[in-house]
Amino acid sequence: MNIALIGYGKMGKAIESLMPDRGHQAVLKIDEHNRASLTVEQLRQADVAIEFTGPDSAPENLLLCLEAGIPVVCGSTGWLDQWSRIKAACEAQNGALLYASNFSVGVNIFFALNQRLAELMNTHPEYEVSLTEIHHTAKRDAPSGTAITLAEGILGVLDRKKDWVNHLSDHPEELEILSERIDPAPGTHKVRYTSDIDDIEITHTAHNRKGFALGALLAAEYIYGKKGIYTMKQVLGL
Ligand SMILES: NC(=O)c1ccc[n+]([C@@H]2O[C@H](COP(=O)([O-])OP(=O)(O)OC[C@H]3O[C@@H](n4cnc5c(N)ncnc54)[C@H](O)[C@@H]3O)[C@@H](O)[C@H]2O)c1
Incomplete structure (x- = not known):
């Protein structure tokens, strides 16, 4: 073409x-x-x-x-x-x-995994969820578009979260997305569920573009x- x-x-x-x-x-x-x-x-x-x-x-x-x-x-x-x-x-x-x-194929599989994990967590309110994204310092937008897609995947199924925010939050209905800028990271995304008993974390790390x-x-x-x-x-x- x-x-x-x-x-x-x-x-x-x-x-x-x-x-x-x-x-x-x-x-x-x-x-x-x-x-x-x-x-x-x-x-x-x-x-x-x-x-x-x-x-x-x-x-x-x-x-x-x-x-x-x-x-x-x-x-x-x-x-x-x-x-x-x-x-x-x-x-x-x-x-x-x-x-x-x-x-990336891997991130699109990660999106599906994220949504399935949120479905499983919907009946387990003891787990608090948060997102972290890490990119190179030249990235203009925050949070990353990928983090927003992950957040929307969670908000679509996890009834206890109503909106995402791009900062630390004390409001139980807000889903935190934390953005870090570190060179030369092409893109890392983490979804973390944490409870008093244990944590479950899924991570996608791009090695290159x-x-x-x-x-x-x-x-x-x-x-x-x-x-x-x-x-x-x-x-x-x-
Ligand atoms: N969807 C994805 O999988 C994915 C992956 C990586 C990056 N991105 C996004 O893609 C975009 C570009 O990323 P990059 O790393 O290549 O950035 P970059 O800064 O390396 O390249 C941007 C290019 O766009 C050109 N440009 C800027 N303004 C322009 C304009 N007004 N008209 C024409 N050209 C213009 C620049 O000269 C440069 O060539 C960013 O928004 C980034 O977040 C998306």
């Missing part, structure tokens, strides 16, 4: 390095220095766009891809306050969009030729 890489930083470059082996080529590579080249006409050379820029630029980049009529895979995190606007634009233009807070990059390419291959809004659950058949 011909792929437009919107965002040519750590993730854009990691994705590009895996493209030849999967038979793909980058026809457009956009970073903040050549932003002017990001036009509807340029985008139409591509079969699919992969967007990894950041929270401020992602929504406008997605709208441009939808306007160009090309399917778009988005890995930028921290912009979900704009989700309803982007979803509406995708539906209005009969476009194709796949957003994932985390593209290859898992995110491969997952983004799998998503691009999946969405090519489709219309609608998809998630990694569909790509991975989870």
Whole structure:
């Protein structure tokens, strides 16, 4: 496939390095220095766009891809306050969009494990739950998009928690997400249930960015030729 890489930083470059082996080529590579080249006409050379820029630029980049009529895979995190606007634009233009807070196969298995553990814990109020995420210091958003997905997975099933907060909390109905920034961590997420008797902790640690990059390419291959809004659950058949 011909792929437009919107965002040519750590993730854009990691994705590009895996493209030849999967038979793909980058026809457009956009970073903040050549932003002017990001036009509807340029985008139409591509079969699919992969967007990894950041929270401020992602929504406008997605709208441009939808306007160009090309399917778009988005890995930028921290912009979900704009989700309803982007979803509406995708539906209005009969476009194709796949957003994932985390593209790695391992994390998507971890999401399923997190949800199952929360189901088991729903009848065990003696366990207090909290989340921790650790990333490199250049990460702009906190908590991480992955931590938010984990929190939503817990809030969806654990009746004693009503909302997540990104700080220490004394309110029993709040789910704590603690964010730590330590170089060069590509991403660690921990879900911890603690009681007077014991603790249960599940952890996912990314060793590098290859898992995110491969997952983004799998998503691009999946969405090519489709219309609608998809998630990694569909790509991975989870
Ligand atoms: N979903 C996932 O699996 C996953 C994994 C890793 C990172 N991320 C997210 O992806 C995003 C990018 O991460 P990264 O580590 O590659 O960051 P990075 O800082 O290394 O790269 C960002 C790139 O976007 C470009 N850019 C910034 N603003 C732009 C704009 N307005 N227009 C065009 N290009 C612009 C920069 O020049 C750079 O090339 C972040 O939001 C990060 O949290 C998601």
